Amino acid sequence: MRGLGSFSLRSAIPLLLIPPVLLALQLLVVGSRLPGAARLWVGAEERDGAVAFSVISIEPERSSIQREAQSHRTGVEREEEEEEEEDGEMRVGARAYEDENERHERQAGPRAVEVQLWAADKPSFTTELNRFIMYITRPQLNCSRVLSPGQAQAAQLPAASAHWLLCAEDWLLPAADGPCVAYSFSMDGGDADFLRTVLQLRCEVHSFDPSKSNASGSHLGNSLESNHGNGGGVIQHKMWLEWRAPKRRRHKTRGNLGSVSQTLADIMAALGHHTVHFLYADLLSAEWRVFQNWIEEGTLQNIHHLVATVHLQWAGFEVGGTDEEVLRFWFSVLRGLQASGLKLVDSFAGEGHSVLKQTVANAHSSYTLSWVNTRH
Numbered sequence: 001m002r003g004l005g006s007f008s009l010r011s012a013i014p015l016l017l018i019p020p021v022l023l024a025l026q027l028l029v030v031g032s033r034l035p036g037a038a039r040l041w042v043g044a045e046e047r048d049g050a051v052a053f054s055v056i057s058i059e060p061e062r063s064s065i066q067r068e069a070q071s072h073r074t075g076v077e078r079e080e081e082e083e084e085e086e087d088g089e090m091r092v093g094a095r096a097y098e099d100e101n102e103r104h105e106r107q108a109g110p111r112a113v114e115v116q117l118w119a120a121d122k123p124s125f126t127t128e129l130n131r132f133i134m135y136i137t138r139p140q141l142n143c144s145r146v147l148s149p150g151q152a153q154a155a156q157l158p159a160a161s162a163h164w165l166l167c168a169e170d171w172l173l174p175a176a177d178g179p180c181v182a183y184s185f186s187m188d189g190g191d192a193d194f195l196r197t198v199l200q201l202r203c204e205v206h207s208f209d210p211s212k213s214n215a216s217g218s219h220l221g222n223s224l225e226s227n228h229g230n231g232g233g234v235i236q237h238k239m240w241l242e243w244r245a246p247k248r249r250r251h252k253t254r255g256n257l258g259s260v261s262q263t264l265a266d267i268m269a270a271l272g273h274h275t276v277h278f279l280y281a282d283l284l285s286a287e288w289r290v291f292q293n294w295i296e297e298g299t300l301q302n303i304h305h306l307v308a309t310v311h312l313q314w315a316g317f318e319v320g321g322t323d324e325e326v327l328r329f330w331f332s333v334l335r336g337l338q339a340s341g342l343k344l345v346d347s348f349a350g351e352g353h354s355v356l357k358q359t360v361a362n363a364h365s366s367y368t369l370s371w372v373n374t375r376h
Contacts, residue, residue, distance in 0.1 A: 110298035113336045116328060128327035129355060133363050135334060136310070141343040141372060143167035149193030152200030158346070164307045165346045166197070166278065167372045172304070173201075174277050180204065182278040183267075185241055187211050194280040194307065195234055203278065205233075206271065210240045210260055239267070241281075243289040243318075264290075265299050274302060275376075281308040285316040291333050300340040306371045312355045313365050323356045341375035 118124075119131040147166040148159040154168035174180045180203035184191040187209050198205050242261040268276065283290055287310055294300050315326045338344075352365030 110296055111336070111339065113292050113295055113332055114339075116332045116335055118324075118328065123322070123324035123328075125323050125327070125358075128324050128331070129360065129363060132327050132331045132334075135331060136344070136367055136369060137347045137349075139344050139346060140338070141167065141345050141374065143169055143345055143372075145169060146346075147197060150196050152197065163348045164194075164368045164370050166305050166307070166370065167345045172372055172374075174203075174304075179275075180277050181273050181275060182206070182280075183208065183264075183276050184280040185209075186280065186282045187284065188282065190282055190309075191280050194278075198278050199234070201278075205235065207234050207236045208239045208241070208267075209236065210238050212236060212238055241283060241286070241290050242266075243286065243293040263293060263297070263299075265297050268299075268302070276303050278305045279303050279307070281306070283308070285311045285314065287311070288316040288330060288333055289318050291337060295333070295336040295340055298340075300337065300342060300373065301375065303342075304373050304376050306342060306373075307368065308371075309350070309366055309368045311366050312363070313352070314357060323358070326356060337371065341373045342371040343374055344369060345372050346370040 118128070120127040143165075145154040145156060145168040146158050147154055147168045148162040149164060151159065158165045180198075180201055182194075182198035182201075182203040182205045184194055184198075184205070185208045191207070195205060195207065238260060240261050242263050262270070268274070281287065281290070287308055291308075294303075300306075310330075312330075315321070319326060319329060321329065346369070348368045349364040350366035350368065353359055353361060353363060354365045355363050
């Protein structure tokens with residue numbers, strides 16, 4: 001009996017070990033099949049006569065199926081991103097014509113006037129003046145068809161008495177069935193031919209002159225609502241251009257011009273104009289600071305044709321320095337106009353030969369310059 005009992009006990013010991021082993025195997029099998037479960041390396045060891053389980057690693061490990069699925073999703077997402085990029089390129093290509101104007105606006109936006117280098121190694125009145133005169137007397141764009149003062153029909157050659165001209169290429173003129181807006185700033189009545197021309201083009205015409213007693217002052221003319229491109233009369237405003245832009249300036253609301261002196265941007269905002277197709281300006285030596293304001297505010301991107309007289313007898317309002325510095329500043333402003341998109345198409349020399357109070361035989365006291373914006 002003793003022998004049999006001893007044999008039975010020894011044979012039962014392996015049977016006692018079967019449940020823990022089966023439990024460990026179940027944990028391994030079930031744990032590996034749980035989705036997203038952490039990989040557990042479970043080992044059995046004897047500790048004080050009991051079986052303990054030690055966690056060796058809990059770092060997740062993706063199965064081969066999961067890796068393939070993730071790889072597939074990543075590929076799909078990458079393809080979708082590439083397709084979105086291609087679609088974006090297609091949309092950009094489809095909108096190329098529209099976005100071109102936006103790019104030009106960014107290029108011709110607000111900018112500081114960059115002071116140009118001296119024309120020679122050292123300041124020289126003669127050298128600076130020669131560079132300046134050469135620049136304003138050499139057209140940068142040849143127009144096969146032009147509009148002369150007082151004329152509504154384009155011609156290949158300007159009239160013999162033309163003091164200025166407008167480039168009448170089809171792509172530079174407003175559409176016949178579209179809006180047309182014209183501004184004129186003049187105090188000596190020298191804009192009569194300009195007003196006649198833009199009226200014949202059926203533009204909405206605004207004349208600004210602070211000296212006229214019959215002007216509408218800070219209020220809009222009564223004919224404004226009925227004068228959108230129908231060849232109506234000239235709307236007069238007793239106003240002038242300001243070049244000092246306050247740091248905290250709020251654009252005027254439409255229909256409220258405010259004081260008698262405003263920047264061009266404020267005037268356009270008050271009149272509800274985003275674009276001025278034709279602008280005439282004889283500012284009696286204020287043009288240099290006004291031009292600078294237009295450049296720095298980015299106003300020029302919305303001006304298509306500009307006819308302006310520059311006066312050279314003296315430096316101009318709020319322009320100081322030696323004669324050489326003044327000439328360099330004038331040249332820098334004109335280069336700023338060009339950088340803003342304007343190209344010179346015509347130059348007409350006025351009377352006199354006084355430049356900065358000096359008599360100069362090969363220069364005139366004033367020039368009427370005609371520009372066209374090739375970026376609109």
